Amino acid sequence: MHTPSGHSISWHSVDHALDACIKCNICTSYCPVSAVTDRFPGPKYAGPQAQRFRKPDQLLVPDDSVDFCSGCRVCNEVCPTGVPIAEMNARARAQIAAYRGIPLRNRLLGRNELLGRVGSVMPAVANFALHNPLSRLLADKVLGIAREAPLPRWSESGTLGDWLRRRARASFGKPRPAADPAKRVVYFHGCATQYYEPFVGKAAIAVLEHHGYEVIVPPQNCCGLPLLSNGEFGAAAGYHRRNVATLAGFARAGIPIVGTSTSCTLTLKEEAPELLDMHEEAALTLAQGVWDFFEWLRVLHEAGELRTDFRSLPMTLPYHAPCQQRAHRVGKPALEILGLIPGLRVVESRARCCGIAGTYGYKTEKYRIAMDVGEELFAFVRNVACDQMGDVRYTACDSETCRWQLEHGTQLPSRHPVEILAAAYGLYNLQERKLT
Amino acid sequence: MLDLLVIGAGLAGLTAALGAASAGRSVRVIAKGLGAPLWSAGTLDLLGYLPDHTPVRSPVEGISRLPAEHPLRQVGGVSAARAVRELAATLSAAGLAYGGHAQDENLYLPSAVGSARPVYAAPVAQLGGRLDDPAPMLITGFTGLRDFFPHLIAENLQRQGHAARAVLLPLSLLTDRHDANAVHLAQALEAPSRRQALAAALAEVVAPGERIGLPALLGVEPHAAVWSDIQAAVGAPVFEIPLLPPSVPGMRLVHTLRSRLADLGVRVELNMEAVAFGASGGQIEWVATATSARPLRHRARAVLLATGGILGGGFTCGPSGALREVVFDLPLTTPETRDRWFAPSFLDPAGHAVFRSGVRVNADWQPCDASGNALYTNLWAAGNLLAHADAIRTRSHEGLAVATAAAAISAYLAHAATFGRLPVAA
Ligand code: SF4
Ligand code: SF4
Numbered sequence: 001m002h003t004p005s006g007h008s009i010s011w012h013s014v015d016h017a018l019d020a021c022i023k024c025n026i027c028t029s030y031c032p033v034s035a036v037t038d039r040f041p042g043p044k045y046a047g048p049q050a051q052r053f054r055k056p057d058q059l060l061v062p063d064d065s066v067d068f069c070s071g072c073r074v075c076n077e078v079c080p081t082g083v084p085i086a087e088m089n090a091r092a093r094a095q096i097a098a099y100r101g102i103p104l105r106n107r108l109l110g111r112n113e114l115l116g117r118v119g120s121v122m123p124a125v126a127n128f129a130l131h132n133p134l135s136r137l138l139a140d141k142v143l144g145i146a147r148e149a150p151l152p153r154w155s156e157s158g159t160l161g162d163w164l165r166r167r168a169r170a171s172f173g174k175p176r177p178a179a180d181p182a183k184r185v186v187y188f189h190g191c192a193t194q195y196y197e198p199f200v201g202k203a204a205i206a207v208l209e210h211h212g213y214e215v216i217v218p219p220q221n222c223c224g225l226p227l228l229s230n231g232e233f234g235a236a237a238g239y240h241r242r243n244v245a246t247l248a249g250f251a252r253a254g255i256p257i258v259g260t261s262t263s264c265t266l267t268l269k270e271e272a273p274e275l276l277d278m279h280e281e282a283a284l285t286l287a288q289g290v291w292d293f294f295e296w297l298r299v300l301h302e303a304g305e306l307r308t309d310f311r312s313l314p315m316t317l318p319y320h321a322p323c324q325q326r327a328h329r330v331g332k333p334a335l336e337i338l339g340l341i342p343g344l345r346v347v348e349s350r351a352r353c354c355g356i357a358g359t360y361g362y363k364t365e366k367y368r369i370a371m372d373v374g375e376e377l378f379a380f381v382r383n384v385a386c387d388q389m390g391d392v393r394y395t396a397c398d399s400e401t402c403r404w405q406l407e408h409g410t411q412l413p414s415r416h417p418v419e420i421l422a423a424a425y426g427l428y429n430l431q432e433r434k435l436t
Numbered sequence: 437m438l439d440l441l442v443i444g445a446g447l448a449g450l451t452a453a454l455g456a457a458s459a460g461r462s463v464r465v466i467a468k469g470l471g472a473p474l475w476s477a478g479t480l481d482l483l484g485y486l487p488d489h490t491p492v493r494s495p496v497e498g499i500s501r502l503p504a505e506h507p508l509r510q511v512g513g514v515s516a517a518r519a520v521r522e523l524a525a526t527l528s529a530a531g532l533a534y535g536g537h538a539q540d541e542n543l544y545l546p547s548a549v550g551s552a553r554p555v556y557a558a559p560v561a562q563l564g565g566r567l568d569d570p571a572p573m574l575i576t577g578f579t580g581l582r583d584f585f586p587h588l589i590a591e592n593l594q595r596q597g598h599a600a601r602a603v604l605l606p607l608s609l610l611t612d613r614h615d616a617n618a619v620h621l622a623q624a625l626e627a628p629s630r631r632q633a634l635a636a637a638l639a640e641v642v643a644p645g646e647r648i649g650l651p652a653l654l655g656v657e658p659h660a661a662v663w664s665d666i667q668a669a670v671g672a673p674v675f676e677i678p679l680l681p682p683s684v685p686g687m688r689l690v691h692t693l694r695s696r697l698a699d700l701g702v703r704v705e706l707n708m709e710a711v712a713f714g715a716s717g718g719q720i721e722w723v724a725t726a727t728s729a730r731p732l733r734h735r736a737r738a739v740l741l742a743t744g745g746i747l748g749g750g751f752t753c754g755p756s757g758a759l760r761e762v763v764f765d766l767p768l769t770t771p772e773t774r775d776r777w778f779a780p781s782f783l784d785p786a787g788h789a790v791f792r793s794g795v796r797v798n799a800d801w802q803p804c805d806a807s808g809n810a811l812y813t814n815l816w817a818a819g820n821l822l823a824h825a826d827a828i829r830t831r832s833h834e835g836l837a838v839a840t841a842a843a844a845i846s847a848y849l850a851h852a853a854t855f856g857r858l859p860v861a862a
Contacts (some may be wrong), residue, residue: 026474029682031621038614077707080469081749142469287729329707329727 013087014051020081021048023403027075027085033068033351036372040068043075046092047085054092066092068366070357070373071229072323091229092277097231105143106230109359113222115241118196123154127130148366150356150398152196159369160189160198164217184214186250188268188290190261191222193401199433200400203422204260204293206435210425211300211307216255218246223267229358229436240272240283248282251289253291258296260418262398263324263358265292270327292325293418294398298333301340310424312343316388317420318381320349320406322399334398336418341424346396347384351377354397356405378409385412394430396420440461440848441723441734443763444742444750445704446471448819450693451523451739455701455845459538461852462603465697466708466734468724470690472748472820476833477553477678478685479562480520480654483508483544484554484831488689489785494541495556495835500735505711507822507840508832509589517556517837523838531660532562534675540591542566546649548584550575550592550600559685561654561663564647564675572599574642575649575677578607578612581621583680584651586707597862599794600649603641609634610653622653622684625662635669642672652684659688708732710763723763738814738848741766741803742841743821745794748829759819761795769793769823787829794823800851801844819843 021044028034029360040046046066053062066089097106109113119126129135130151140147158166185208193201206217221243224236238399247268250257259265268290273283291299300306321332337345354374355361361370385392395414397403403414415430421436422428429436445467457463482495483502492498499506499513508516517540524534536543537557544552544567552567565573566651571595571657577586586602593600606797610616610743611624642648654676655662667674690771695703708725715721720739725730741763743750751759759770770793771777795803795817802810803817819842822828829835 025476025617026470028617029474030470035620035623039616042617078470080471080474082468082709266728282544290729326707327728329725330504330732331703331705331708 003026014084014091014215017083017088018048018051021083023083024080027079027083030074030078030352031339032072032074032355032373032376033070033369037068037369039369040065043069043085043089044269047075047088049084050092051088051326053115054095064096066098068369070091070353070355070360070366072353072357073327074352075324077326082133086227087274089408090167090231093229093318094233094275097233102230102232103144104268105145105299106359107232107361108143110227110230110235111222111364112191114227116159116191119154120159120195122158124310127153127156129325131365140364143361143422144364146364149362149367149370150404151362152192152404155196156270158198160194160201160217163198163202168312176377180212181381183212184216185220185296186216186247186255186257188220188223188247188259188261190256190259190264190400192261195398197416197433199435200260200416200419203416204258206427207297207418207422207425208258211305216250218250220246223261223264224261224272226359228267228271229360233276236272237276237278240267240276240278243268244278244286248286248289251285256296257286257290258293259290260293260398261400262292262322262328263401266324266327286339292328292330292333292398294333294337295328295330296338297421301337306337306340307425308340310341311426313341313420313424314343316345316347316384316391317394317396318349318384318392319396319417320347320351320354320377320380320402322397322402323353325398334396338396338417338420341420344420344424345401349377351380353377354405354409356401358401361401361405370405374405376408377406381406381410381412394420438734439852440464440465440735440738440740441736442740442742443467443472443723444744444748445469445706446742446744446748446819446837447473447689447744448744448841449474449740449814449835450690450697451519451838452818452841452845453697453702453704454467454693454700454845455525455842456579456740456848457697457702459845459849461849463700463702464528464533464734464736465702465704466710466745467704467706468709468749469706470497470743472833473686473690474684475681475747476607476686476689477547477555477562478559478617478683478689479545479553479678480524480537480557480834480838481554482516482520482542482556482835485829487787487826489829491554492542495832496540503824505824507797507825508836511839511843515843519839519842520556520835522842527689527692527698529558530692530696532688533660534558535560536566539793546573546575546589546593546641547819548589548679549676550589550596552596552707556835561659561674561676562652562678564673564684565649565677567593567596567598570599570648571645571673572643573649574646575600575602576638577602577604577680578610579604579649579770580607581651582754583618584677589649589677589715593682598836605637605641609637614756617682618651618653618684619656619681619682619687622656623654626655628657628665631662631665634668635666637667637676638670638674639671639755642670643658645675649675649677652678654684656684656687657691668681679803713764715812718811718813720764720815732737738852739812740844740848741795741817741821742817745825745827746791746821748820759790759793762802762813764812766795766817769796769804769822777799791829792824792826795821796823796826797844800847801840802847816844816848 034042355370502600
């Protein structure tokens, strides 16, 4: 089966897992989407069961409901026999996209980077154009982008790239302390940090530099995840190929590539090579060289190299490890690191999913589902806030879209854990989201 | 560094972690997925039948008649029963009440097909179905609910001499959805309005003196309140009959244990599949689990393996046809050639050799070679991966898990006490 862009969808890496399914329905019992809607029968049915009826060259797909799988991977997490259900579903969505074509709305949502770049030309105008009730209504009716959904705002103080360039100019010609060649690290910012939340990138760079690292920010592309989850495998392969070309060299040289957007790091490590069957040496080298930010900080900490010159942050912080972070299968290192900050009391969410699942919750027909799924998390935050009586000022979460959803669902501002950490080092103003 | 790494999040792994953490050890549990309790009835079965299928009245006495190498015999009947009673007490204290074990004998409860199921302790909501109670039963099902057929259950119960009749109520009492699995229905009943509607419908069909048997759907988290509310509103005793998986009583059991563990600071990490380990000087140094990129190494002073048997995923079978233990490649007692795995008849009264096979342990619950020497000085094993058990046939699944976990943990603690904290290899 070839997608419109000529990318071929293969099943071989999931097919062998079919027989591992013992039909216990544990996945369906924990799937947050099938818990709230009839439109999705659940992972067992859409995954290993429907998979029996899918073949590489078959045009008609067994059912459409797989489009309602949000890709949160809770099913993978609980399946006792290790069936990669979410991957099966992602491939099935690509097969549907290949057969039917991709709606304009999904094409737009998949092109995070392009949207980011276009809007950043005149961010104030773009923000006005997008964030007024009339255009949101139009986008809802014409495109199918839910009018209530928490779309981000373009940064009006420039992109992360602008800031990096300004910084480079300011320090041009000034003598710099000779950096320890072993202390170099590449920062992968992802599109959201580049165009919408440059302050997250500034906080990350400040934390890395605080540890004496030279931070390299090479040119980079979107990781391709929004395209992958919308079934546009061909375009995603293009992005990934370019990232491999620009970044694999750093991995080969032993320079770690760290990212603050946990879905981007997951895509570079596993989702893209796995779903796109890109298993060549360079792609694998890159995958092995990428670290989620706190995963890497934990290694520093275990080596006794994490600085602990913290100031106290007296507050209670509900922390939600998003689905994509959990899909890394590295535990929850942010909890371990934030746990070192004096005064800070981190309360761990056990909610399954915030609902937004990348671009899922932006779609008109899925907005309600996403909010119903997220209710478990919103209720958790409300309960912590209520118990703590005003001590809860923020929530924390490693994924940008999840933070936007959390803010939308709880009315509390949400921060990336690296912002919290930077604030604890005295490098960052948590309220204004600015370096100090 | 961690004191103890537990591999496996079934009943054996979770109770072992609880035992070690309660004794002040730092513990982490890693597992590939949620374990077998979600396939179980939520009861704590200790020994329902001897291997020759003789029904067991007193499990303590029955255990003394098991073959010498049987792991429950190694624990000893009195200690095994104590371990189960302690777990029942822990669960009860955490809000999930268990009972029936005070009499120290098996009691019989109706299964999802109306057969008599021997259990040692059961969630109190299931105890109302005791078959030694002469009160007639009204088995109530819901139209369209898969896996629960009240007429089949009632008919089977009648055949065994119990007074029972069946009734079907509309599924719309529980949900507005077209299709829902047991867990979703149980969650729907957490809404007070649903409870009231169900209670009103039950009150109309129940006859005086009857007790009502419902599929086990009476709430997941606020289960006790759902059960007592419905019972009070109907004005008749109500009991649960467990369904096929996914098992709501099993889910309650797992959630209760996990929240106890969380209170003790024990993390239970799912989706962590062990892929490699390192050992030197006869000691396990680390166990690595698969991640999105490089394997993650877990270092601990000691390791307890509780990955289950063939069913739980502790063993796998490669293309060569040989059974393998998945984490440490421990030797198994499985017959070498496949033709000796199975008896010729499917329902052979003696069962099948392959299901009795597993990991051999010594008197200290350490995986060992044929002469009883521990293979690794800091490795223990418990639960359904142990050799000589065949827990499903003998109805000792939970008892085996809980009793051997308790025994292995006391052996581990004694070891750690004798030698101080286990030395860490450099
Ligand atoms: S949890 Fe895994 S084994 Fe069970 S039904 Fe789902 S995919 Fe199959
Ligand atoms: S990925 Fe999430 S939404 Fe999709 S089937 Fe699995 S649990 Fe359900």
